[in-house]
Amino acid sequence: MSTYAAAKVVAAREIKVRLRDKTFLFSTAFFLLFAIGVTVLPAIFAGGPSSVAVADRATAAILQQGDFDVRVVADDAAAEKLVRDGDVDAAVLAGPEVIALDDRPGEVVSALSTAPPVRLLDPGTVDPFLAYIVPFALAFVFFMTSFLFGLQISQSVTEEKQTRIVEILVASVPTRALLAGKVAALGLLAFTQVALIAIVTLVGARLAGLDSGVLSLLEPTIGWFVAFFLIGFLMLAALWAGVGALASRPEDLNGVSQPVQMAVMLPFFAVIFLAENPLAMTILSYVPFSAPIAMPTRIFQGNAAAWEPFVALLIMAVTAVGLLAAGARVYEGSLLRTNGKTSWATAWRSRTTTAG
């Protein structure tokens, strides 16, 4: 049996086990709710058009040209009663006088006034809420998914070491096949989860009626994010497997996996705190570990030239090849050392199994 065929059998088992495990199902459900929340809630909070009661026909005609739900009533007393009962947001009385309960109805006032023309020299295309939530959401999804699935690679490796089944496995198939199968299985699950979130977010954004300007930024952002996520996850996947092999027991795993955890956690905080700093974001968007979050954020902010994501992705791909090889070496060097924790150096130096 070829290494490829063996890796497929290994991957099939991993996927089967994970799908029966609640972690995957719960985290997917959680993220989907999160995605729906982020896209749909702002639209719900924004509410529909304001309702206005008015007796004067001429005023009603002016208001109807704006985005208002206009209710024509018999007289001012009826209009005031509707406001007091909470049936409408505001009313325009004779005078003209605008009344409302407790909130100054700015939109109604401006519809009735003649304002001087305004010209913005640097128009912000994006709603401030979205400008804040999108980088946060990208960072959060990348951090959580990459951490969750990465840790599952480690746990799966440690389990095989702790239960000693690893010796039977290594006697049957090449260690590369074991590693490749695990990385492929959890990579596929993680990617599926992220792709689902991306689709739900995009569909949600359209249904929620985000304006076309925002959509034209959000779509490439999310598209690139999915691509960056895939390479970003694979980049660390073999290292997760490597630290899993360094630990002999689940209790050791948290300690040995610190460096890899940091590689996921630090970029998360860096992007959250530095999202408003263009220079820092430019740098972060080329550092392989933070690029999956920082580059899509810059695309969303409209600060990235068209060629930039390609270059960042290429840098990540090259790093990924290096780290996959390094992770594989640590994995192979420590997989059969079952007496306590193995150090990075020992794992790096020793190749216990035969080739071929």
Add this chain to the structure above:
Amino acid sequence: MPSLINMTTVLNVDSVSRSFGDRAVLRNISFPVTGGRLTGFVGANGAGKTTTMRIILGVLAADTGEVTLDGRPLTRAIRQRFGYMPEERGLYPTMTVHDQVVYLGRLHGLSSADAERRTTRLLERLGLGERAGEKLEKLSLGNQQRAQVAAALVHEPEVLVLDEPFSGLDPLAVEVMVDVLRDRTAAGVPVLFSSHQLELVERLCDDLVIIADGEIRAAGDRASLSAQHAVPRYQLRVDADAGWLRDHPGVTLLDLDGPHAVFDLEAGFDDQKVLHAALERGPVRSFGPVVPSLSEIFREVVR
């Protein structure tokens, strides 16, 4: 795939050495494991049994020397037809017995359908048929051991290497295991197994390999090893007291228990003279050379 083996197949460990750091664990060891025969592998703890087995399976690399099957160096494809039961047992605790045996069958190159069919049949035979759908951790230790046996045999291996296959087995499971091993040897499979239970090894195996301090001290079929290590030792049972042997020329009395005696003879001394002397004193119930037991041979060669 054509079978790799026949009744004359030989798995040959050829001049294998292995060190861990400065410590030489195996020093230039060589021995054959012949098709159709059970080969017992005995030695004290730390003598190098497990290391040897791991090298045969390719889990560990030899520093020098090689292992061949009918003269061919072992490749991954050949080793995939081996069955292995490591000293440290282990399967996935939360997978069902059936699923993991199927999985290991698949890793050994069986198709999905073949793996399913053989797993069902094998678990049935090992008395685990009703437990097949349960998670391994729910099983008793004895049944977990049987599952381990199934894991080593599901692909009907053409070479079997078992590290302490009998340890932790209850007497019933030992008999099942013996049956299974005999089955495999009947099909021409070379079987190598290690054990500390020398009586069991003595009862079961056709060939013996004795290892001490990383060196092979004795290897060959059991009968000729016994002959090689036989000393001119005899036992005699008469009706009356056999104490007179103490003063008989050429005799060194080792053990005397009333009418029963065990003694060594001087080299070249005619045993029939002792028999005549005994017959002159009364009836002789039994007389003959004593074949050394495996534990005696073992003690002698590892000394």
